[in-house]
Amino acid sequence: MRTSAVRVRFCPSPTGNPHVGLVRTALFNWAFARHHGGTFVFRIEDTDSARDSQDSYEALLDTLRWLGLNWDEGPEVGGPHEPYRQSQRLEIYHDVAQRLLAAGLAYESFSTPEEVEERRKANGQDPKLGYDNFDRTLTNEDKEQFRSQGRNPVLRLMMPTEDITVDDLVRGEIRFPHGSIPDFVIVRGNGEPLYTLVNPVDDILMQITHVLRGEDLLSSTPRQVAMYKALEAIGIGDGVQPTFGHLPYVMGQGNKKLSKRDPESSIGFYREQGFIPEGLLNYLSLLGWSLSEDEDIFSLDEMVKAFEISRVNANPARFDLKKAEAINSTHIRQLAPADFQQRTVDRLIHDGILPASPSREQDECARSAALLIQERIGLLSEVGSMVGFLFVSDAEFDFDAGSAKKALGEPSHAVLDAAMQAIEALPDFTTASIEDALRSVLLEKMELKPKTAFAPLRVAVTGQLVSPPLFESMELLGRSSVLHRISRARNFPDQ
RNA sequence: GCCCCCAUCGUCUAGUGGUCUAGGACGCCGCCCUUUCAAGGCGGUAACACGGGUUCGAACCCCGUUGGGGGUACCA
Numbered sequence: 001m002r003t004s005a006v007r008v009r010f011c012p013s014p015t016g017n018p019h020v021g022l023v024r025t026a027l028f029n030w031a032f033a034r035h036h037g038g039t040f041v042f043r044i045e046d047t048d049s050a051r052d053s054q055d056s057y058e059a060l061l062d063t064l065r066w067l068g069l070n071w072d073e074g075p076e077v078g079g080p081h082e083p084y085r086q087s088q089r090l091e092i093y094h095d096v097a098q099r100l101l102a103a104g105l106a107y108e109s110f111s112t113p114e115e116v117e118e119r120r121k122a123n124g125q126d127p128k129l130g131y132d133n134f135d136r137t138l139t140n141e142d143k144e145q146f147r148s149q150g151r152n153p154v155l156r157l158m159m160p161t162e163d164i165t166v167d168d169l170v171r172g173e174i175r176f177p178h179g180s181i182p183d184f185v186i187v188r189g190n191g192e193p194l195y196t197l198v199n200p201v202d203d204i205l206m207q208i209t210h211v212l213r214g215e216d217l218l219s220s221t222p223r224q225v226a227m228y229k230a231l232e233a234i235g236i237g238d239g240v241q242p243t244f245g246h247l248p249y250v251m252g253q254g255n256k257k258l259s260k261r262d263p264e265s266s267i268g269f270y271r272e273q274g275f276i277p278e279g280l281l282n283y284l285s286l287l288g289w290s291l292s293e294d295e296d297i298f299s300l301d302e303m304v305k306a307f308e309i310s311r312v313n314a315n316p317a318r319f320d321l322k323k324a325e326a327i328n329s330t331h332i333r334q335l336a337p338a339d340f341q342q343r344t345v346d347r348l349i350h351d352g353i354l355p356a357s358p359s360r361e362q363d364e365c366a367r368s369a370a371l372l373i374q375e376r377i378g379l380l381s382e383v384g385s386m387v388g389f390l391f392v393s394d395a396e397f398d399f400d401a402g403s404a405k406k407a408l409g410e411p412s413h414a415v416l417d418a419a420m421q422a423i424e425a426l427p428d429f430t431t432a433s434i435e436d437a438l439r440s441v442l443l444e445k446m447e448l449k450p451k452t453a454f455a456p457l458r459v460a461v462t463g464q465l466v467s468p469p470l471f472e473s474m475e476l477l478g479r480s481s482v483l484h485r486i487s488r489a490r491n492f493p494d495q
Numbered sequence: 496g497c498c499c500c501c502a503u504c505g506u507c508u509a510g511u512g513g514u515c516u517a518g519g520a521c522g523c524c525g526c527c528c529u530u531u532c533a534a535g536g537c538g539g540u541a542a543c544a545c546g547g548g549u550u551c552g553a554a555c556c557c558c559g560u561u562g563g564g565g566g567u568a569c570c571a
Contacts, residue, residue, distance in 0.1 A: 013571050048570060113568080126496050130567050154569050171500070180498045181567085188569040195571050219499055219566040248501080249564070286507060286520085293509045294519040313508080316564070320506050323521040333534095376533050386533095406532095435530080454530045462531095470530050 006038025007209045010064075010071070011199065013045040014056035017266040018063045020319060021214060021250040024284045028247055029212050030069045031285070031300075031307040041206055042074030044085040047198055052087075063267050067277045068300070073206075081206045086198050093193035096201050096236065097155055097186065105230040106186060108153035109135035110146040131156075131182040155187035157196070157223070157230060164222040169210070169245030169309045176222040184223050196220070200227040204237035212245045212309065215316070221246075245309050248288045249316035264321070274347065274380025276335075279328030286327075287317040297330050329378030337371060344370035344383050351384040353391050365390055368476055372468035389462045390476055394484045399492065403465040408492040412456035415442060416490045419457055420483060429479040435471040460489030 010026045012018070033040040042064070046052040061075060073079025083089060100106035111119075111134050117127040119134060136158065146153070164176045186197035203211060221244060228241045252262055263269050270280055281300055285291075289312050291298050332340065345366050348354040354362055369387040377386060389397065399408065422437040423429075442453035458470050461482055467473060474482050 011571095015571080045571065051570070109569095128496065128567060130497095168500095174499070176498070185569050190569080192569080194569070199571080215500065216565065217571080220571085221499090246500080251564090283507090288507090290508055290519095292519090296507085296520045315501050317508090318506060320521065323507065326521055329534095373533095375535085376531095439530090450530055458531060464531090466531060466533055468531095468533095 005209075006033055006036040007041060007207055008033050008038065008212060009041040009043050009203065009206065009208050011043040011045050011202075012060055013048065013051070013195075014053060014060055015048070015051045016056055017268055018056075018060055019265040020267060020270070020284065021265075023063065023067065023267050024250055024287055025212065025214055025247055026064060026069055027067075027281060027284055028289070028307075028309075028312070030071075031304050032210065032212060032309055033072075034304040035307045038209075039072045040070070041079070041081075041208065042071035042077070042084065043202060043206070044075060044087075045195060045199065046085055046087045047193055047195065049087075049192070057085075059268070066271065067281060081202075086202065089198070089202070090193070092205070093187075093198050093201060094191070096231070096234075097193065097197065099234045099236075100157065100186075100230055101155060103230075103234050105233060106155050106157050107136060107183075108138070108143060109156045109183075109185070110138070110143070110151050110153045111135055129182075131184070133183050136183065152189040152191075154185045154189050156183040157186050157227060159183050159223075159226055160229065164225050166221050166225060166244055168218075169212075169243060170248075170312050171246060171314050174218075174221075181222055186227075196223055196227065200224050201231065201236070203242055204228065204231050207237075207240075208242045209240075210245060210309075211242045212247060215246045215249050218246045245312070246314075248313055250287055251316050251318045264319075270324075272381070274377075274382065275324070275328050276331055276343070276380065278334075279331035280324070282331060283324040283327045287319070288313045297327060297334075325378045332377060332380075333375055335374070337374065340374050341367040341370040343380060344373075344387075347380045347383045348387070348391070351381075353384050353388050362391065365476055369468060372472055376468070385464070386466075386468060389464075389467070389473075394481050394488075397485060397488075398463060399459060399489070400464045403459045403463065404489075404492055407455040407459040407465060408489050413490060414446070415448065415453055415456050416460060416486050418442060418446060420486050420490070423474075423479065423483060423486075426479075429475060431471045431475045434474050438471070456489065457486070460486045 008029045010029045012022055012026075030040050032038070044057060044060070046057065057075075064071065071077055073081065074084045086093075097106065101108070109131075111131070116131055116134070119132055120127040120129055135153075135156070143153070159178070159181055161178055163178050166174045166176075168174055184196055185194055187193050202208075225241070228237075231237055232239050252265065267280075278299070282296075282298060282303075285303050286296065289307070291302065291306050335343070345354065345358065345363060348366055349356055349358065354366060358366065366387065369390055370383075373383065373386045377383060418441050419438060422441045423434065426433055426437055438453070438457070442448050443450065446453070454470055455465065458467055459465060461470070461477060462468070462473055477485075
């Protein structure tokens with residue numbers, strides 16, 4: 001019995017965009033490894049040349065790095081079981097397959113899917129029953145016959161005759177009756193190994209102790225266990241099998257599984273939306289797990305400390321964008337101001353609002369503005385619309401149509417005129433002096449309600465009804481721009 | 496068809512036989528605050544799928560029903 005520490009793996013196949021279910025799985029594996037002081041192995045299961053892509057591979061690494069889910073062994077990091085891309089381990093699988101064949105645990109199968117279906121129908125059975133183990137009893141003559149027809153056999157593993165039970169960390173004992181699962185393909189006709197072979201082989205070779213994966217793989221578990229036994233029989237591994245834990249599905253809206261094709265299933269979508277890793281990870285951790293009775297907001301460190309696989313839920317979870325955003329906004333607020341300032345600048349550059357190398361003035365202005373909006377946004381994508389007015393010339397500046405319609409026009413003229421006069425007369429142009437002057441003129445002298453007084457000014461200066469605090473915004477913008485924009489607002493809609 | 500998984504507020508969940516007339520969060524609704532249709536504060540709405548057992552006692556244990564999901568690939 002091996003007594004070594006926990007070794008878990010995250011082993012996606014590089015097809016398409018990394019999606020939220022995948023990342024949740026990565027997170028739980030990572031947290032489990034960290035909690036137990038174990039090893040987090042990252043392995044790429046790229047044995048389907050028709051579907052795998054380099055882009056997807058790179059997106060996978062990029063996503064994990066962005067989230068901070070660092071791996072101890074894997075691509076670009078290395079480790080004692082290199083290589084970690086299965087496409088580079090083909091000789092290993094070929095060798096194992098040959099040994100299984102030689103040991104009589106696997107056999108060559110020439111049946112086409114069509115032939116299997118025919119036989120099922122001919123026997124009055126439902127073709128959905130799948131493969132019928134027909135080729136188990138093929139004689140050498142039969143095989144020669146097929147070969148002479150130019151057929152290339154697949155390799156199938158023989159399923160054992162007894163029931164297979166799995167003690168699942170999340171679901172308890174699960175029993176699969178014998179005979180309910182046909183012999184399955186482990187090597188394609190063209191010689192390429194399949195997941196059914198390479199996944200268990202690598203788990204054994206890499207001495208994985210715990211397999212934490214999505215519920216979608218639950219039904220392939222008995223095949224996996226059968227493979228472990230076969231591998232043990234031919235002397236691969238030390239006879240210790242990994243323990244399974246099947247994590248619940250992450251569903252989309254309604255009752256459907258979050259499909260890879262839905263844009264909102266892609267992690268890239270959330271990143272682009274302006275989720276920060278802290279917030280997204282916190283939300284994802286809540287899909288099937290919880291820290292305590294009444295805490296929803298916590299750090300990765302806190303999660304690692306508390307993460308117990310036995311406390312993972314078995315029931316599927318729906319991804320709720322609203323809650324995800326709410327949690328993200330809390331994390332944004334918890335960021336140290338300097339940290340948030342940097343992320344604001346980065347985001348403005350990313351959005352093309354600031355140039356790749358902002359001037360000193362732009363940088364300082366953005367950092368000042370950041371302090372005004374940290375508590376007002378839930379997503380980084382809102383940064384641009386909140387402070388964009390500061391980085392556009394007066395000529396290019398424009399009013400948001402809806403906001404202008406509501407706040408500008410005839411009734412606002414008196415306010416705008418009075419404000420302009422007051423601002424022009426100011427000896428110095430600071431938040432405090434602006435506020436004093438405007439309040440005294442608009443609220444006290446003209447006896448306007450704050451809303452009536454400040455809404456037009458807000459739209460005039462920032463272009464929108466929702467903005468950073470007004471007086472601070474004015475100071476940041478500078479007097480001449482403020483006056484220019486108010487006068488344009490005064491002439492709205494004829495600018 | 497067969498096999499497997501799942502079942503607490505709209506959603507994510509707490510709850511592992513009595514402290515549950517079921518707790519928290521998001522959402523939603525209302526009120527307050529206010530320079531903003533933002534943020535913040537306060538309050539409210541809302542759930543143990545159903546039926547049988549077991550037990551002095553069941554959201555918690557067992558069985559069944561219903562409902563949902565997955566598998567039954569030369570995908571992973």
